[in-house]
Amino acid sequence: MIPISALRFTDEDERNVLNVLRSGNIAQGPRVAELEDAFARGYQAKHAIAMNNGTTALVAALRAHEIGAGDEVITSPFTFAATLNAILEVGATPIFADVSDVDFNLVPSNVEALITTRTRALMPVHLYGQMADMTSLNELAKRHSLVIVQDAAQSQGASHRGRAAGSEHTATFSLYATKNMTSGEGGIVTTDNDEVADRLRLLRNQGMRARYEYVIPGLNWRMTDLQAALCLPQLARYDEMVAQRDRNAQMYSAAFTDIEGMVTPSVSSENRHVWHQYTLRITDSAPVSRDEFIEGMSARGVATGVYYPRAVYDYDAFRNHPLVRSQVCETAERLGRQVVSIPVHQHLTELETEQITDAVLDVLGASHG
Ligand SMILES: *Cc1c(COP(=O)(O)O)cnc(C)c1O
Numbered sequence: 001m002i003p004i005s006a007l008r009f010t011d012e013d014e015r016n017v018l019n020v021l022r023s024g025n026i027a028q029g030p031r032v033a034e035l036e037d038a039f040a041r042g043y044q045a046k047h048a049i050a051m052n053n054g055t056t057a058l059v060a061a062l063r064a065h066e067i068g069a070g071d072e073v074i075t076s077p078f079t080f081a082a083t084l085n086a087i088l089e090v091g092a093t094p095i096f097a098d099v100s101d102v103d104f105n106l107v108p109s110n111v112e113a114l115i116t117t118r119t120r121a122l123m124p125v126h127l128y129g130q131m132a133d134m135t136s137l138n139e140l141a142k143r144h145s146l147v148i149v150q151d152a153a154q155s156q157g158a159s160h161r162g163r164a165a166g167s168e169h170t171a172t173f174s175l176y177a178t179k180n181m182t183s184g185e186g187g188i189v190t191t192d193n194d195e196v197a198d199r200l201r202l203l204r205n206q207g208m209r210a211r212y213e214y215v216i217p218g219l220n221w222r223m224t225d226l227q228a229a230l231c232l233p234q235l236a237r238y239d240e241m242v243a244q245r246d247r248n249a250q251m252y253s254a255a256f257t258d259i260e261g262m263v264t265p266s267v268s269s270e271n272r273h274v275w276h277q278y279t280l281r282i283t284d285s286a287p288v289s290r291d292e293f294i295e296g297m298s299a300r301g302v303a304t305g306v307y308y309p310r311a312v313y314d315y316d317a318f319r320n321h322p323l324v325r326s327q328v329c330e331t332a333e334r335l336g337r338q339v340v341s342i343p344v345h346q347h348l349t350e351l352e353t354e355q356i357t358d359a360v361l362d363v364l365g366a367s368h369g
Contacts, residue, residue: 001298002356004305005178006347009230016229023225031228036188038235043157044167045190047197050223051204054153054174057187058086060221061149061170062121064191064199067092071120075151076106076132077311078332079125083151084312087123088323095119096313098329102266104128104279104339108136115140121147126155126165128307128341129180129245129276130267134160138168153187154276156180157242161270166190175227180241180276181234183227244346245275248353252278252342255357259366261286277307278344280360281335287365290340296363297342302356305341 020026032050040048051057067073069091075083077096087094097110104127111122122141124132131152141148152158152165153174165171170193175186191197199216202209207218234241253264263281267273282290290306297304311332318324342356360366 002302002343002348002352004303004341004343005345007177007182008347010233012233013230016233017226020225020229026226027224028222029225031225031232032223035228035231035235038232039188040190042235043164043190046192047190047194048166049189049197049200049204050228051187051189051221052223053185054172054176054187055082055086056221057172057174057189058082058149058151059089060200060203061172061189062086062090062092063203064196065121065147065149065170067120067147070118072116072118073121073123074111074114074119075123076125076127076332077313077327077329078104078127078308078335079151079312080153080308081312082153083123083125084318088321091323092120093118093323093325095325096311096327096329098331099335101281101331101335103130103132103268104335105130105132106137108133108140111137112140115144119144119146121149123149123151125151126158128265128279129155129158129274130271131155131158131160131165134163153179155274157238157272157274159272168192170196175231180274181231181238183223183230186223186227186231241346242274245344246273248344248348249273249275249278251353252344252357256360259361259364262364275344277305277341279307279339279341281338282340283338288363290338293340293363297359300355300359300362302342302359306339307341308336310336
């Protein structure tokens with residue numbers, strides 16, 4: 001079975017981690033600082049602050065902007081639960097604006113229609129490796145004096161009009177095992193706001209500025225040098241890795257033209273897509289249902305993934321939550337029934353990408369070109 005994501009570490013990765021093990025300092029130390037510097041430099045960010053995972057990165061970002069009870073945060077309903085959980089964790093009210101079925105991201109006019117006097121922040125999710133329309137969202141935020149916290153967990157290295165995710169406002173990244181770059185668990189917050197950066201560093205370390213000098217209440221959200229050491233070589237080869245993902249994606253999109261009932265992902269000419277996922281839509285006019293497509297791919301030795309099967313509010317845990325208002329986002333709900341991702345990662349061989357291409361064409365009964 002060809003997996004949807006694969007991990008392969010190099011000798012350099014192993015040596016880097018081993019050096020930390022032998023250094024006697026395995027908690028947060030110089031390697032974390034090095035990763036923060038390299039990440040900030042790489043993505044045009046003023047500050048980068050490492051965290052223990054992408055979910056706490058989101059919680060920390062909201063806390064650092066002092067967003068909490070009574071504040072409304074407008075976000076995407078077509079996302080992983082972490083986005084919503086982080087908003088609920090700080091006691092804020094999530095408001096869902098419907099997404100586009102072209103890029104799977106927030107539609108700025110839908111966001112604008114939901115802005116009230118209680119709106120404090122916009123939280124776009126840059127899904128699958130492509131950024132939301134930040135030009136319009138920045139303009140909205142400016143006009144309404146709103147904070148922007150971007151969930152860029154899937155979009156390290158993505159850019160919009162030449163501006164990298166993380167280069168403006170506040171953005172969070174995940175280094176979870178399935179993400180483009182990984183330390184097993186890990187997260188990074190970037191911000192262009194000095195005060196927010198200061199609070200983030202305090203929040204992740206018990207609110208301490210110096211030993212036993214507590215400035216605010218905080219927690220322990222620190223990353224370790226072991227994790228940072230694993231990431232540093234990956235960061236150095238990140239562009240090469242994205243280039244391979246991009247070649248795979250281009251190859252699929254060239255092979256999948258004019259297939260009845262299937263829609264390939266589209267990339268805005270203003271964006272650099274980093275292909276965390278290559279996501280197809282299987283529509284009603286396809287010869288098979290989305291779930292039959294998945295079974296057919298599996299029978300041909302190809303694993304697929306559904307990210308995500310439902311709008312995030314559409315679970316009992318959230319529907320019955322006092323802070324979640326009942327809302328319907330029709331596009332997000334339809335996408336939940338249509339999307340399916342096929343393997344696009346950098347470790348696929350040419351033989352495997354051919355097998356995947358043939359499987360897709362075969363399952364949809366399309367002729368091999
Ligand atoms: C992975 C992910 C997160 C959470 O990151 P973790 O490191 O797993 O906590 C948040 N948002 C999105 C969109 C993600 O894909």
